[in-house]
Amino acid sequence: MTTYIDGKAIALRVRDQVTADVAAAYPDPDTAPGLATVLVGNDPASAVYIAGKRRAVRETGMRDLHRFLPATTTQSEVAAVIDELAADPAVHGILLQLPLPAGLEANPLIDRIPATKDVDGLTTQSTGLLSRGEYGLRPCTPSGVIELLETEGVKMRGAHAVVVGRSALVGHPMAEMLLQRDATITIAHQLTTNLAAVARTADILVVAAGVRGLIGAEHVKAGATVIDVGMHRTANGLSGDVRTEELDGIAARVTPVPGGVGPMTIAMLMVNTLRAAQWVR
Known part of the structure; x- marks a missing residue:
């Protein structure tokens, strides 16, 4: 017999544990962990993915700090937003939704995210920490x-x-x-x-x-x-x-x-x- 692994049930258990941990560690909702999702442009699939992530953030008791940028945003303007979020102590995680609109380079923008806020685990520094087996955020x-x-x-x-x-x-x-x-x-x-x-x-x-x-x-x-x-x-x-x-x-x-x-x-x-x-x- 082949067993079909129930990812929905396992994911629910993980999310319930996060919810409990957030409630215990951050009784004041204003101090709860904040995730800044950054969506550039109007790609329909990306919009759906971001909506799911934002909903999960709220359901686990964390703060949804979403930023939307129009498709006409330049490389330097996206970089400035990431730098702003990187410097903001209220933002604990930064996620740049991929793919980006044509004309924008993803890797240089991703590498502006500090390893301590790289919740996607995709920066060069996070990749190095993984390769060396050191503490870090994994993909x-x-x-x-x-x-x-x-x-x-x-x-x-x-x-x-x-x-x-x-x-x-x-x-x-x-x-x-x-x-x-x-x-x-x-x-x-x-x-x-x-x-x-x-x-x-x-x-x-x-x-x-x-x-x-x-x-x-x-x-x-x-x-x-x-x-x-x-x-x-x-x-x-x-x-x-x-x-x-x-x-x-x-x-x-x-x-x-x-x-x-x-x-x-x-x-x-x-x-x-x-x-x-x-x-x-």
């Missing part, structure tokens, strides 16, 4: 995957983990976080020669390639845990990078789309915002 989606694996009791130490995907947002930090938990790591991608043979060696298969339906039964060995990070909108609803229906009876555990990794990303953003507020500066 939310890989953190959510680790939380799922730990909650499900999936053994990482000594396991062979294959990460399909090499992005700075998920693939690279995911591999590093698994490695730090004593897994043996292989990083693959959609152009890997004989991807199916490589993927079939995995005890833990994390798929974050951004290619709908890339992974199927031929890629998965019996008893593996399969984590699908992909998210694709179709006429029939959401689907992932994994052809999940093919894995029934093959994988030991698999995350569905929707309802698997997605809810964990926002839950771990709440965790990061609280951690940022409690980081000794």
Whole structure:
């Protein structure tokens, strides 16, 4: 039997714990951790994502310090807003929603966010802290995957983990976080020669390639845990990078789309915002 991991339930437990911790540590709502989400332009998908993040901030008792900038905002104007938020002691976390409108460079803007407020874990400094195994804020989606694996009791130490995907947002930090938990790591991608043979060696298969339906039964060995990070909108609803229906009876555990990794990303953003507020500066 294949177990479908209930990311919604696990995310709710994480968010409930954050809510309790915020209430205990910050009885005055005016001193609660503040998250500044920055949305540039009117991309519909980004607007939906930001709305979900802002709602979660309020539901956990933290302060929603959202900033909206029109699509015509220049690079220097966005930089000035980030610098302002970085200097504001009431702002504990800063999140620059991606992608940005054409003409804006993301990386230089992201690197203006102090590591202590980098709730997305994407700055060069945060990446370095992760690589060295030092305290820092980790990217939310890989953190959510680790939380799922730990909650499900999936053994990482000594396991062979294959990460399909090499992005700075998920693939690279995911591999590093698994490695730090004593897994043996292989990083693959959609152009890997004989991807199916490589993927079939995995005890833990994390798929974050951004290619709908890339992974199927031929890629998965019996008893593996399969984590699908992909998210694709179709006429029939959401689907992932994994052809999940093919894995029934093959994988030991698999995350569905929707309802698997997605809810964990926002839950771990709440965790990061609280951690940022409690980081000794």
